[in-house]
Amino acid sequence: MAEPLYIRIKAEDNVAIAVHAIAAGTEIMDGVVTREDIPQGHKIALEAIPEGGAIIRYGVTLGYALRDIEKGGWINEHMLRLPTPPDVDHMQYGIHIRKDLPTPPVTTWEGYRNAEGYAGTRNFLGIITTVQCVEGVLNVAVDRIRRELLPKYPHVDDVVPINHAYGCGVAINAPEAKVPIRALTNICKHPNFGGELMIVGLGCEKLQPNMITDQVDPEHVLMLQDHKGFEASVQAIMDMAETKLRRLNERRRETLPLSDLIIGMQCGGSDAFSGVTANPSAGYASDMLVNGGATVLFSEVTEVRDGVHLLAERCVSKEVCDKLATEMKWYDHYLEQGEVDRSANPTPGNKKGGLSNIIEKAMGSIAKSGTAPIVEVLSPAERPSRKGLIFAATPASDIVCGPSQLASGITLQVFMTGRGTPYNLAAAPVVKVCSRTDMKEQWPDLIDISAGPIATGHATIEEIGTELFNFIIDVASGRKQTFAEHHRIYNYLCFFNPAPIT
Numbered sequence: 001m002a003e004p005l006y007i008r009i010k011a012e013d014n015v016a017i018a019v020h021a022i023a024a025g026t027e028i029m030d031g032v033v034t035r036e037d038i039p040q041g042h043k044i045a046l047e048a049i050p051e052g053g054a055i056i057r058y059g060v061t062l063g064y065a066l067r068d069i070e071k072g073g074w075i076n077e078h079m080l081r082l083p084t085p086p087d088v089d090h091m092q093y094g095i096h097i098r099k100d101l102p103t104p105p106v107t108t109w110e111g112y113r114n115a116e117g118y119a120g121t122r123n124f125l126g127i128i129t130t131v132q133c134v135e136g137v138l139n140v141a142v143d144r145i146r147r148e149l150l151p152k153y154p155h156v157d158d159v160v161p162i163n164h165a166y167g168c169g170v171a172i173n174a175p176e177a178k179v180p181i182r183a184l185t186n187i188c189k190h191p192n193f194g195g196e197l198m199i200v201g202l203g204c205e206k207l208q209p210n211m212i213t214d215q216v217d218p219e220h221v222l223m224l225q226d227h228k229g230f231e232a233s234v235q236a237i238m239d240m241a242e243t244k245l246r247r248l249n250e251r252r253r254e255t256l257p258l259s260d261l262i263i264g265m266q267c268g269g270s271d272a273f274s275g276v277t278a279n280p281s282a283g284y285a286s287d288m289l290v291n292g293g294a295t296v297l298f299s300e301v302t303e304v305r306d307g308v309h310l311l312a313e314r315c316v317s318k319e320v321c322d323k324l325a326t327e328m329k330w331y332d333h334y335l336e337q338g339e340v341d342r343s344a345n346p347t348p349g350n351k352k353g354g355l356s357n358i359i360e361k362a363m364g365s366i367a368k369s370g371t372a373p374i375v376e377v378l379s380p381a382e383r384p385s386r387k388g389l390i391f392a393a394t395p396a397s398d399i400v401c402g403p404s405q406l407a408s409g410i411t412l413q414v415f416m417t418g419r420g421t422p423y424n425l426a427a428a429p430v431v432k433v434c435s436r437t438d439m440k441e442q443w444p445d446l447i448d449i450s451a452g453p454i455a456t457g458h459a460t461i462e463e464i465g466t467e468l469f470n471f472i473i474d475v476a477s478g479r480k481q482t483f484a485e486h487h488r489i490y491n492y493l494c495f496f497n498p499a500p501i502t
């Protein structure tokens, strides 16, 4: 079977994307001959598009042509004018509530049950910090805990310091300070930390421990300024850690229903294939998880903004739809204050990968949410109160979305990429799914699953989606590790702080 040269998504699309780079003068379909060389993933006009004419992919208008485009011509990011975003005030909700979601191949997994809330995918000692000042001392202590204590507690997977830039030198009473404070409050209760609270602070910082927990006592909270010098501080951290490790070491995995599992979806370094291979496969896996009772979060406000009316149609109630609109408006305003809009989102890599603008990126990004009904919308770093598919409003920045979803309680993240990123979270494994076969060949030991075969007709979305579902269950159950987890690649936690720094 000859491999396809192009991918056209909907019959009404007047553009297709090139599966591989195509030379000028190639007849890609009856009567369509490329006018110039087309880079991989870039768009080819399937008909003549006059200046001002709509450029249509995914059945939606990506933009309007800034000049006449010939049939067979290359369409890049310099050739489109962005339409205005959809109005969020009068969105229709509840008109696309799908009931016949795909059946998951299994309905249980092996996790660490918690006294309340979701179960853990890993058994970690999490150490929360209230201020950046303590990081250096804490990191020395964490190294020693790993070397000297962890070998004695073989049922504990690792020690995870929650280091971050928040906590002091910030306008702690500003209205939006509630976002980072909520993130740190909720991460104290992360399911992978097994209910063992351990906070290390300095003493004089603005973010006092009682602002993130009501368990302020010497069993859970340690302030460096209360200890005599460096050695005593490190020893105090190790002593507290050991009492926690002893209890965590008693935990064992149990067979649990999927309703005890909560995961997140994110994409980054996207290209034009993300929306036709990796993200729809993730959406298919998400539909199976949700059908089995699991909770799946998807996020990234600027990447859903142009398709928000499509999400509203999947919201189960007016209340959910209204919260979706509120979160979109909040973000529109947040961007306006910086004198930008959602068009500031796409990166040079996105554009090189064929994504001309934020609408094209958004239509691909939304695909990772699958087709399930949306049962709840969360503000940044809120914890869910319902099970099922949830939109968790966060920035799209990989490094900010990750910690925000972590604060909402995800115990595993699925990350789709076109251009490639080694990003990972220490507190929850991150499964990497790439959009192109070339990407997997470039990074064979960083990409867990390749959705590339879908582009060349060698696999279906259902097949890769099922492979991904099974891998998620294996990683969640501790039977497999992700590549990033195996290599111990961890990124700094950047919690979203929309409030001023002083």
Ligand code: CA
Pocket (backbone or CB within 6 Å): 266, 267, 268, 300, 396, 397, 398, 401
């Ligand atoms: Ca992202």
